[in-house]
Structure formats: C-alpha cells, structure tokens
Amino acid sequence: MKSLKITTACLFLILGVSCKSARSVVANGEIDNKLTSKQLIRENGKNDASFKTLQAKVKIDIIDGLKESSYSLSMRMEKDKTIWISATLGLARAMITPDRVQFYDKINNQYFDGDYKLLSDLLGVELNFDKVQSLLIGEPLFNLKDDTYVISNNEASYILQPKNQNSILELFLLFNPSHFKMDSQQLLQPSKKRFLQIDYTGYQDVDKQILPQNIKIIAVEDSEELNVMMEYKSVSINEEVRFPFNIPSGFDEIILDDAK
Known part of the structure; x- marks a missing residue:
C-alpha cells in the first residue's frame, strides 16, 4: 500500500507554473557577503507570483x-x-482546494476524497493549500516573517536557516543570487529518518515574473527514495479556466488509515 500512497500523493503534487512565450532565466548573479537575512527576505518577497490563473502541459x-x-x-x-x-483522456484527475483534496483513477476504479493528512503524514510536514501552492511556484513553504533567520552562503546560493533550529524538523532554504527566488528547500526529520528536498533547477521570465521551469522533488524515508522531475510547457496565464470534476459512481474509496 505504501507505493499506492506515494503515487497518489505525487499526483497531487505534480503541479507547477510557467507561461507562453516565456524566456529561460540565466542565473549568473554573484554572492554578496554583506547581504543580511532581512534584506534577502525582502528581496525574495518582491518576486512573489501575482498571476490570477494559469494552465499548462506538465511532463x-x-x-x-x-x-x-x-x-x-x-x-x-x-x-x-x-x-x-x-x-x-481524463483517466485520472485531481482537484485541490484550501479545505479538500480529491482524486480519482479510472484505470483502477478508485478515488480519494479527504483533507491534507495524507500529504502531511507522507512528507512529514504539516501541509495546507498555501504550502502546496508555494512549494510548486518556487516560494518558501513557511512565512519567513514568522521566525528569525541567520544567513550564510555556499558558492552558488544564499542559505537561510532558523536562528534556533527545531530538533524535530530542521529547515534549510537556498536562494538564487540572481533573482532571489528559491534554489532549494530542504527539510530534515532525524528522529523519523525522513528527508524532503525540493530543487528548482530552472526558472523562466513570464511577463516580468520569475517562475519555475523545472522542479525536482526528492523524498526519503528510511532506505526508500522517491524522485519526481517536472517540466512545464505550453503555459498561459490570466485566461478563463474551468475545473470539471466529478467522481464516477461505483468507484472504490481509497482508505489510508496508516499514512506513516
């Protein structure tokens, strides 16, 4: 059942953002050793996505x-x-709203209709709609104004981490010096042998917005590892969109009592 839970969760997470006529962003910025954590957080906030709607093909x-x-x-x-x-061909479909997660699969005649507990238990992070959306559009999972952070850097990225790391959940956020969007989000749960890493390996300029082009998710639990690579194509923003969704009758409900 574990592989079923992982696959179902991945279908919920397979989302991203891009735009038609987008240009890939060349990241060639240099590290400024004098930049403070507050300045980095402020620069990152200036590039928050501001689209209303989008639609895309996702590989x-x-x-x-x-x-x-x-x-x-x-x-x-x-x-x-x-x-x-x-x-x-509509063989599988998912819809996520702030208070509900739904999915159905016509190949196996099954469906899931519930809340975010599945994703939260699977990834080891308390998730909600805002966190899922932020993860997939290259924004921090956590509100950076809610904690105090210290800054460091490697050769390619600025690194933010809480001044007082939580022993249960350690957090590391890497930011690109060219546009201050995320290079990586890394969450570690040592006691549960869990590790989640979301790498943003490419960005694109969309109507003066810098949005992800390629994302790689690595989820590790004990000795098991899951890798998801995403590429966004043929995307348009701010056009009228519809969300047809109706669970077919006669399907079996997916019950995941033990998501851990």
Whole structure:
C-alpha cells in the first residue's frame, strides 16, 4: 500500500507554473557577503507570483525505487483557490482546494476524497493549500516573517536557516543570487529518518515574473527514495479556466488509515 500512497500523493503534487512565450532565466548573479537575512527576505518577497490563473502541459518523470514512469498532464490553477490536474483522456484527475483534496483513477476504479493528512503524514510536514501552492511556484513553504533567520552562503546560493533550529524538523532554504527566488528547500526529520528536498533547477521570465521551469522533488524515508522531475510547457496565464470534476459512481474509496 505504501507505493499506492506515494503515487497518489505525487499526483497531487505534480503541479507547477510557467507561461507562453516565456524566456529561460540565466542565473549568473554573484554572492554578496554583506547581504543580511532581512534584506534577502525582502528581496525574495518582491518576486512573489501575482498571476490570477494559469494552465499548462506538465511532463512528469517519477522514479520510485527501481520503477520508472512518465506522464503528460494538463494543469489549471486559480491562485489561492484551486489546483486541478487531469491525465490524458481524463483517466485520472485531481482537484485541490484550501479545505479538500480529491482524486480519482479510472484505470483502477478508485478515488480519494479527504483533507491534507495524507500529504502531511507522507512528507512529514504539516501541509495546507498555501504550502502546496508555494512549494510548486518556487516560494518558501513557511512565512519567513514568522521566525528569525541567520544567513550564510555556499558558492552558488544564499542559505537561510532558523536562528534556533527545531530538533524535530530542521529547515534549510537556498536562494538564487540572481533573482532571489528559491534554489532549494530542504527539510530534515532525524528522529523519523525522513528527508524532503525540493530543487528548482530552472526558472523562466513570464511577463516580468520569475517562475519555475523545472522542479525536482526528492523524498526519503528510511532506505526508500522517491524522485519526481517536472517540466512545464505550453503555459498561459490570466485566461478563463474551468475545473470539471466529478467522481464516477461505483468507484472504490481509497482508505489510508496508516499514512506513516
């Protein structure tokens, strides 16, 4: 059942953002050793996404142990309200809203209808709609104004971490010196042997907004590792979008009592 839970969760997470006529961003900025954590947080906030709607084609590659699979999906989003995903021919479809997570699979005649506990338990982070949306559009999972951070750097990125790291959940945020968007988000739970890393390996300029182009998610628990690579194509923003979703009758409900 664990592989089913992981695959289901990945379908909820396979979303991103891009735009038609977008240009790839060349990241060639240099590290400023005098930059403070407050200045970095302020610069990052200036580049928050401000679109109203978007739709895109998303290419997905998933590596789960020795199993590899690829998908082409359609994705639509109304920012802060709805995230919708549909596989080819509508064989699988998911819809996420601030208070609900829904999914159905016509191949196996099954569906899921519940809250964010599945994703939260699987990834080891308390998730909600805002966190899922932020993760997928290259913004920090956590509100950076809610804590005090210290800054350091490596050769390519600024690194923020809480001044007082939580022993239960350690957090490291890496920012690009060119545009101050995220290079990586890394969350570690040592006691549960869990590690989650979201790498933003490419960005694009969309109507003067800098948005992700390629994302890689690595989720590790004990000795098991899941890799998800996403590429966003044929995207448009601020156009009218619809979110058709209706769980077919006769499908079996997916019950995940033990998501841990």
